[in-house]
Amino acid sequence: MSDQFGIKVEEIFDTMEERFRPEGAEGVDASYGYDIQGVGKWKLTVKDGQMKIEEANDLGDCVAVTITDADTFVGVNIGQVDAMKAFNSGKFKVDGDLGALGQTAKMFTKFVSGKKEMTVGDFIQDMFATLEERFQPKNVEGLDVTITYDIQGDGGGCWTATIKDGTCVLKEERIEKPTVRLEVGAADWVDVMLGKVDAMTLLSAGKAAIEGDSSLALKLGEIFSKYIAPGEMAEPEQELVRLKKVISVDHRFATGPVMGKFLQGLKNKKIIANKCPKCGRLQLPPREVCAICRVRVPGVVEVGPKGHITINDIAYYSSPDPLTGETRETPYGSINILLDGCKGNETFWHLLRRDQIFEVEESWNEKKGTRVRPVWAENRIGSIKDILYFEIDK
Amino acid sequence: MGKRVAICALEQVKNEPDIWYQRFQGMLLDCLEPILEKTGVTFDMDKGIRNVITCSDDVFDARTISDSGITDVVGAHFRGEEKMAQDSINGLGYAMACILSGHDDVVLYMGHCKESQAESRYMNTNLAYDPFYMRPLGIDFLSANAFQARAYMEKAGVDDDHLAEIVVRSRKNAAKNPYARENEMVSGDQVKNSPYLADPIRELHFYPMTDWAFGMLLCSEERAKEFCDNPVWVTGYGSCMDSYFPGDRDIISNFALKNAASRAYSMAGVKNPQKEIDLFELTDQSAYQLPMWAEGVGIVDEFAGGKWIEEGGPDKSQVNLSGGMLNGNPVMLGGAARVAEAWYQLRGEAGDRQLKKPKKALAHGVTGAMGQHHGVVILEK
Structure with a gap:
């Protein structure tokens, strides 16, 4: 059982029904999976303005499955972990339709911990457990002291912090003649630390x-x-407030005949370039005109589908596509390929199979890079993602 | 009178509710090609187009620096290209400044917008507002205009009947304009029974969703003969920005429009616009704006808009023979569409709606809601 930020993963699922907002689920008919690693799997089913949450082993029919660890899941739900950062670092993954998952945000009110009040003892333990990490070496350069906290009464104890050479070590012990010794009741000390009572008082x-x-x-x-x-949440030191806003406006883009030909080609496992009737250069993907010759480019040629890598760049971060929310696992290989039939700068941009990103050669000077071939998606819809990625052509 | 600038060519696609079959790149190309063909202008760095000014909107195009996606189809590679992200009429003013300053002598001026591309144009114009104070309150170009409509109509004696008359007239005029959006002809009762979007603005009082693109070729007076025999001259331009926060603005004062118009008049040497100008094209996003902007450009007494409609003022002063923005042009392109009508009229090419030998025209554009920023251009034969 996990117990992150004092909250169990189960609490978040158990409170879903009371947090459900039917108006946010209008028109939704879908299942969402949650694979909280090391804890379990849950399935949320939403239909006709009703919901059901259950533990489930099979998340196969879910439109989106959230895969993450307990810490991250709880952290995101209580606002202690930045969802976008977790997402970009790969700690929070979504298998399936991220856009659909986004709908769930509208379906529930925010999770508020229903856990019991912390006792004085809980607070005291937590305060000393976090003391070392709250140490601010920059503020106390050259300080060489010992501080004993003599906390009396229920939940109390005695701790000594030794500060030396820019470090702080805390031990649960009493020492002879510390630089300073504080003696205070446990409940009072909790009040001071939570800012309810002034120490001078x-x-x-x-x-x-x-x-x-x-x-x-x-x-x-x-x-x-x-x-x-x-x-x-940490209280800001000044009256500065962080406002989170998400801009989301759905779009429907026209392809026109030129882009349409290219995307239709991908559906049929063909990569199509268009060839300038004047200068003969290829454009990949095709565009309406040759920008250099300023003429329409109606003629298309099929290129590739194999080619050799010119540049393989390895990216260690992955921002979601702002239009679709889709993202990539990191690190990933972003490649430039010179497909067969193309020359010079007529390169094509795509992704490299993830387990091969450190195995390929680039093209430098006379040397040609590794030969690669496209791996096609099973269901092709006329999208650049109809090619899943390129892989080494062995 | 100062120097003037020639418009030697103007091309446009038809205003349509949803050009689903073409990218805006293709729409622009359909405008550029006939300009090149009819004028013989080239992209030669000594004698041709060295600078392109485009008008588009990042939010409506769903990409930042929206001009980056169209530089090839407007021939802008390897030369200057600058974008106007306000009403397109300011792009014309900017092109004029480029030429009068001597920086350029030939400028290509183009614009595009597909309102159909986004889920909701109201969501898009909501983004024009302050993200913290105004957006969460649902303020967009339509709802903000409703504030102005209420205040202005009360003061100027404009009522629901007047607005209905304006809409009916707009559609009748547009039916004679082959480039106008094809809308259903409506009766006054239909307008008065159309649902409220934001009181007092009804559905039929607000311009319908539209896709459009245009292109124009501008050049210096000295070079106009090279490109056409019958140029239209831009002799005046003025613009004025009012406060961003609507609360800071006197929304019935027409402050910005009066300023923009008086600057354009003074540049073009116009003393009495009512007498000297033969036609007026005003960017009326919503029906109430027709009389209000007519007051702003000085052809109607202040707050006499209601009376003006009753007396048939729009026809007497020859206002919005194109059908106006109210019949349908995309956001930000209202001004260029007004210039287009003036161009046809001054050249005698306006077909069924042609006036008898007009000499001088006024075209107006407005950016934002409630007339935050106005631009006015004077065009002459």
């Missing part, structure tokens, strides 16, 4: 004590960044 009320270098105690806010409770 506690001190003047005699509810807390400082022993040793009290000026150091006043600097704790600089030495450590602010504690943020699980599931909470």
Whole structure:
């Protein structure tokens, strides 16, 4: 069982029914799969403004399957993990129609953790568990001190942070003569850390004590960044707000006869270029005119489908296509191919089979690059993706 | 009077609701080829076109720097190409400035837009607004225009009957224009019974979705004879930008249009537009704008728009014989479509709608809703 950000994956699925918005699901008739690795698989079925969520092994008939780990899934749902970043880094993958998956965002209200209130003990544990990572070495150059936190009462304990050479090491121990020792009740300390009570108020009320270098105690806010409770968003230091906006306007593009010929060709496993009647150069993909000669280019020729690689560039990030949301697994090989029948700069752009991206040679000077052939999609619709990718022609 | 610039050729495709069978690249090419053929102009770097000015919109084309997708079909490779992303009439003003400054002597000026391409043109024009304050409130060119319509109609005594009359007249005029969008002829009652889109603007009060492209060849006075015998002269251009935030604007004042018009008049030496100008082409995105812009260009007294319609003012002053934007031109191209009508009229090529020997015409374009930015051009025979 996973328990990320204090929330279980199951909680997100279990609350789907109460978070369902039928108005957001109008006209939707589809199933969506969730393959949360190491946890399980779920299937969401939406039809006639109703939904059903169930654990399911077979996600075969889903329009889109989300494949991710528990951490990322929970993080994205509670807004702790940036979905786009997770997506680009490959931590959050979608198998199928990403556009369709986007619809689910309209179907549910945001997940709000229904978990029980954290106890004082939970907070104290979490505060010290995160202390080292909240250490700000830049703010305390040259500092060589020990700070003992003597937290009293239920949920308390004693911890000592040793700060030296720009590092902070925390141990659950009491030491002799630390540079400063703080003594405070557990519940009060939680209130201070959550910003509910001012430390000075506690001190003047005699509810807390400082022993040793009290000026150091006043600097704790600089030495450590602010504690943020699980599931909470960091408070901005200034009145700056980040507004997330997504622009989404569906489009329907005409192909016209020239682009139409090329796309129709792909449907029939043919790669078509058009040839300028004046200068004879090929354009791939074909365009209405030769930009250089300023004449219409009606004539087409079939080229390839095999050719040799001129350039293979390996990309380590993958932005989704803003029109379709489609993306690629990283790293991927973005290739320039000189298809048979083409010369000079008449190259074609496509992708290389992923397991071969480090195996191919490029064309430099007189040397020709690796020969490749297209791998065609089973269902071809007249799209550049009718060619899945090129692979080495062995 | 200052120097003038010649329009030596003008070509367009027909305005249609959905040119699904062609890319906008193909539409532009259909305009460019006859220009080259009829004028004999070339892309020679000494004597031909060295600069191309295009008009298009990124959002409607769904690509940033929308001109990048059309440079080949407008012949722009290996020379200057600059894009106007406001109403196209400003592209004409820009071309004029290029020529009068001496920077260029021959300029190709083209534009395109396919409103049919996007799921919703209202979503697209919503994007013209501030993303944080205005967009979430649903403000787009239609809903914003409705604010102006309410305020203006109240002040100028324009009512639902007047608007119906404007729509009926627009469609009748457009039926005589072979390049106009083919719309159903409607009766006043049909207009008055058409559903509200944003009160007081009804469906038939707002221009219908349209695809279109055009091209024009402009050159200096000295070179006009090389390309045609019968040029139309651009003698004046003026434009004016009002505030972006609608709340900052006095939306019934016609402030920007009055300024744009007076600049164009002064450049063209026009003292009394009503007397001196034979036809007016106004970019009326919505019916209420016809009387409002007529006031703005100074042929109707301020806030007398209602009375003007009742007295048959649009016919008397020969306003929007083309059918106007109201019959259908795409967003941003209203101004060029108005120039096109002036071009045919001044050359005596306007067919069934031809006026008797017009000498001077005014063409107007507006960018944004509620008349944020206006451009006015004076054309002469």
